Amino acid sequence: MTGTLVFDPLLPLWLIATLGVLLGAGLVLALWRGLSGWGLRALAGAVVLAALMGPVYQQEDRQPLSDIVLMLEDDSASQSLGSRQDQTNRTADALAARLAERPNTELRRIPIPDGEDNSGTRAMTALSEALASEPQGRVAGIFLLSDGRVHDLDRAPALPAPLHLLQSGEDSDWDRRLILKNAPAFAILDEEITMTLRIEDMGATPVPPGSSADLAIAVDGAAPQNFTIPIGEDIDLPITLSHGGRNVLEFSTPGLDGELTDRNNRALVQINGVRDRLSVLLVSGAPHPGGRTWRNLLKSDSSVDLVHFTILRPPEKQDGIPVRELSLIAFPTRELFLEKIDDFDLIIFDRYKRRGILPAIYLENVRNYIEGGGAVLIAAGPDFASADSLFRSPLEAIVPARPTARVVGQPFRPKVTDLGTRHPVTAGLDREHDGPWGHWLRQVEITGETGDVVMTGAEDRALLVLDRVGEGRVALLASDHAWLWNRGYEGGGPQLELLRRLAHWMMKEPELEEEALWAEANGQTMRIIRRSLEAEVPPLTLTTPSGDLHELTLKEVSPGRFETLFDGPEIGLYRLANGDLDAVIGLGPAAPVEFERTIASNAELAPLIDSMQGGTAAMADGLPRLRDVREGRPAAGRGWLGLTPRDAYQTLSVTQTPLLPHWLVLALFASFMLLGWLREGRR
Known part of the structure; x- marks a missing residue:
């Protein structure tokens, strides 16, 4: 009672x-x-003023409350290094026993696990949540049992009591890590990029200054190349990507006896290789509406450099008009088809027929270009069925179908074949356009298809045929009426998507490969994707970073697309193999944030600890003594750490007694006024 x-x-x-x-x-x-x-009248006035102030004698029945001490125990991955976990467990138990002996004290033990998505030690987040659930006026002290490597200092709360760090680790700890800087997510094929690499020793390293270390570099899981680089120096590493799509580069240096961990001796980088510019040569045999469709499509793609020539007047036409008045520039046939043909990623012949403009030797060079890895697309019109057809040239050996000399002049709706529903060029085209597709009005009849027929037209005859010749690719579109869709005839159709996919498949874009294997990572889970033209695919073999083999069954989720999910048991490089295809994927970072800096230190926490005059003590030196200190006084010294008693209490009841009740005020006021009147001599 107070x-x-x-x-x-x-x-x-x-x-x-x-x-x-x-x-x-x-x-x-x-x-x-x-x-x-x-004087008597002054006393009367003072009584009134005192009564107006309402003095009350208040009595409270108080119940004392205990002090609260927070103990945060770091259970993150870096605490598994060396003997840190054992040190932390022993210190935590000893501190709990010491606090249990302290009167009027409660202990809150708070574990700190690894943060999600490789976010490291979230000690300040855990501390903020703990303080939010406790009365600030009862917190007497905070103990953090950790190696001091905290990754969320920006979320540090305002401290109501001293913070003390009990630091794990040994003075003799040392570690080596591999650091890779400025690794891009994308890079242009055949252009050199520079990454900066550094091998660094931390802590009490036994390696003398000026030493060197071995470095191994592996690309897409292939045999590594070995180098020797100096320790503690930045090394500029030139890299040139050899193929499009994802390139997985693995850098590693061997672990040494005595270092804390070799988890940070490896760096895994995944770079997507893209082409800077795609060069396309479009040769139109005659002006027609379909030529504008091809031109608009290719010009709308900022990554395409287009060279377009249209034959305005055939050489056999003799009308007396000077050639210079009909041509914008001379057709550089020799330069394009002999000297610079290999500079093009794709050549499109749009309703082109033999007119003596391109001699047979030039067309022979086009065939060699295809077999060497080039791509040719033939958009066929009625000329393809004539005696001057491109088929009747040195290109006959590589054209995937033979014209019958018949041109079907009846309306028809293009249809995707069963094979086409599995091919990435035509798969899902029905979802790219609302409503039924419009009719085309003309088709060249072809037969003897040697490639993949992905679309049919009139009389269910082949309309779009795709084929591979040597290292190159050839496509034959047996109609010149795709432009009707572009004009919206009968509702139109997915002409832009079809022609875009077709052009990019010809130019070997990785996402349009019909036989492909890749994986997509989401945390510790990977989605493995296999695309194939076959109805079934064999089981997939997965090799973990530690060499364990897993056989997985792929399930068809859509025509030509097979998938499965796999939860990776560890972080690192996984190898996938299915039939003749193989791929690699890096699951998680090769060096998680918990292992970037492994030497225990209080440098990052020092400003926060000093803000409340707390202290740091090494677990290896034993548990310091505990003292009570007044608020605002230093809370740490040699061999001791302080707690601030809060003397908190809970009020059970309150009793108030007025010191100047109304009757007393009236009596005093009247008495003083009467005495003053008498004093003045008035009777």
């Missing part, structure tokens, strides 16, 4: 103060005039 004097004014304080000033002024006037009885 008693205090409190005031409950009956009027605003400014009004009471004004009355007090008036009372004082009256007293000064009475003294100046020499009036008698002024």
Whole structure:
């Protein structure tokens, strides 16, 4: 039970103060005039002012509350290094026992696991949540049992009590890590990029200054190349990507005896290789609406450099008009088809027929270009069925179908074949356009298809045929009426998507390969994807970073697409193999953030610890003594750490007794006023 004097004014304080000033002024006037009885009247005024202040004697029945001590125990991955976990467990148990002996004290033990998505040790997040659930006025101290490597200092809360770090680790700890800087997510094929690499020793390293270390570099899981580089120096490493799509580069240096961990001796980088510019040569045999469709499509792609020539007048036409008045520039046939043909990623012959403009030797060079890895697309019109057809040239050996000399002139709706529903060029085209597709009005009849027929037209005859010749690719579109879709005829169709996919498949874009294997990572889970034209695919073999083999069954989720999910048991490089295809994927970072800096240190936490005059003690030196210190005083010293007793309490009941009841105020006021009147001699 405690008693205090409190005031409950009956009027605003400014009004009471004004009355007090008036009372004082009256007293000064009475003294100046020499009036008698002024003292008694002053006492009467003071009684009124005191009554207006409402003095109350308040008694509280209080129940003392215990102090709360927070103990945060770091259970993150870096605590598994060396003997840190054992040190932390012993220290935590010893500190809990020491606090249990302290009277009027409660302990809160708070574990700190690894943060999600490789976010490291979230100690400040855990501390903020713990403080939010406890009364701030009861927290007497905070102990953090950790190696000091905290990754969320930006979320540090305002501390109500001293923070002490009990630091794990040994003075003799040392570690080597591999650092890879400025690794890009994308890089242009055949252009050199530079990454900066560094091998660094930390802590009490036994390796003498100026030493070197071995470095191995492996690309896409192939046999590594070995180098020797100096320790502690930045090395500029030139890299040139050899293929499009994802390139997985693995850098590693061997672990040494005595270092804390070899988890940070490896760096895994995944770079997507893209082409800078795609060069396309479009040769139109005659002006027609379909030529504008091809031109608009290719010009709309900022990554395509287009060279377009249209034969405005055939050489056999003799009308007396000078050639210079019909041509914008001369057709550089020799330069394009002999000297620079290999500079093009794709050549499109749009309704082109033999007219003597391209001699047979040039067309023979086009065939060699295809077999060497080039791509040719033939958009066939009626000329393809004539005696001057491109088929009847040196290109006959590589064209995937033979014209029958018949041109079907009836309306038809293009249809995707069963094979086409599995081929990435035509798969899902029905979802790219709302409603039925419009009719085309003309098709060249072809037969003897040697490639993949992915679309059919009139009389269910082949309309679009795709084939591979040597290292190159050839496509034959047996109609020149795709432009009708572009004009919206009968509702149109997915012409832009079809022609875009077709052009990019010809240019060997990785995402349009019909036989492909890849994986996509999401945390520790990978989605393995296999695309194939076959109805079934064999089981997939997966090799983990530690060499364990897993056989997985792939399930068809859509025509030509097979998938499965796999939860990786560890972080690192996984190898996938299915039939003749193989791929690699890096699951998670090769060096997680917990292993980037492994030497225990209090440098990052020091400003936060110093803000409340806390301290740091090494677990290896034993548990320091605990002392009680007043708030605002230093809370750490040699061999001891301080707690601030809070003396918190809970009020059970409150009793208030007025010191000046109304009857007493009236009696005192009347008495003083009467005595003052008598003193002045008035009877």
